[in-house]
Amino acid sequence: MNLLVTGGAGFIGSHFVRAVLADRLPGLEGASVTVLDKMAYAGNFANLGPVAESKRLDFVPADASDAPVVGAALRGHDAVVHFAAAGVTGIEVLLEAAHRLDIARFVHVSTGDVYGSIDSGAWTERSPLTPTTPAAAARAGADLMALAYHCTHGLPVVVTRGSDNYGPYQHPGRTIPRLVTALLDGRAAPLSGDGGRVRDWLHVDDHCHGIALALLEGRPGEIYHVAGTVELTERDLTGLILAELDLTWDHVTATPGHKTGDHRRALDDDKIRRELGWRPRIEFSSGLATTIAWYRANPTWWRALQSE
Incomplete structure (x- = not known):
């Protein structure tokens, strides 16, 4: 199978690409990948370092809204x-x-942000989609456009929406790596x-497993939630990170609250479990520990992003 992966140098996209090229996703063994990424914010070719020399990888540095390049690629x-995150136009x-x-x-990979908050x-x-930020509204619009192409043109589209992700190679501006680094x-x-x-936390490896199942077995025109394994307040999450690093609350400082009104997000993943047999495989405490260990072992990677 030949896959075009947009945003494949970002956090989740690069994990998916590395997993495909390492033959870790059942059904996609031997697949070739073309990554199309404009290298903005989370896009970082270093994220593809472990597979950069693979003969099954091609890379196109371009915007997903560039029609001639997209058509050729x-x-x-x-x-x-x-x-x-190309929005409706892209x-x-x-x-x-x-x-x-x-x-x-x-397969259009979206997020639970499109729903807003749920008590x-x-x-x-x-x-219903009730996004509370411009970025989430753009995601929701892209979701609807993808599903409309299925309804109008019969394009075999599948939409996935994931919980908040964590794991190696996540930009240090995001919640867990921001605290850890x-x-x-x-x-x-x-x-x-x-x-x-x-937030309901989902390891990026479990998320990519769900995306692969949706790619191979999902029903066209359908949406599948890939949900997290543990629901935590940010304060409780901080406490777990402190405990893993053997530090105390003296090492924490309060900052202004988030502008978004999404106090709580949570996704029901019954559908993907029933239809596609997906199950999360990484328990949160062990996933968090290995994630922290990765950041400890790779300071050059995250310090380079902090200096940008």
């Missing part, structure tokens, strides 16, 4: 896995090219507001 591929370019070239599968319970795939650097860990914001 997509020829000869069987499927698209769209990680790039995804429409990709969808139109995929429709024109009769691509066999288009109790969990969002299902049938819940500050502590490893001897600085105070920044705790936002009262630390009461709640």
Whole structure:
């Protein structure tokens, strides 16, 4: 199988690419990958370092909204896995090219951000989209565009929405690496507001496993949630990181709260479990420990991003 992966130099996209090229995703053994990434914010070619010499990898440094480049890059591929946060314009370019070239599968990787906040319970795939930030609204618009291409043109689109991810190679501006790298650097860990914001944490490896299942077995026109394994307040998360590093709360400093109104996010993943047999395989405490160990072992990688 030949895959075009947009945003494949970012955090989740690069993990997916590394997993494919290492033959760690059942059903995708031997697949070739073309990464299309404009290298903005989280895009970092160093994320592909472990597989950079693979003969099954090609790299196109371009924006997903560049129609001529996308059209040329997509020829000869069987499927698209769209990680790039390209908004409605970018995804429409990709969808139109995929429709024109009769691509066999288009997986649009979205997030639970599109639902906004929920006080109790969990969002299902049938819940209304109520994004509270411009970035989440752009994601929601891209989701709807992808599903519309299935309804109008029959393009075999599958949408996935994941919980908050963590793991190696995540940009140090994100929650867990921001806390971890500050502590490893001897600085105070920044705790936002009262630390009461709640997130459901999903290891990036489990997320990529769910995306692979959606690519291979998901029903066209459907949405699948890939949900986390543990729900924590940011304060409780900080406490777990401190304990792993054998540090005390003296190493934490309060910072202004987040502007977003999403106090709590949670996804119901019953559908992907029933239909595709997905199960999370990484228990949070062990996943957190190995993630912290990776940041401890790779200071050159994250310090280079902090200096940008």
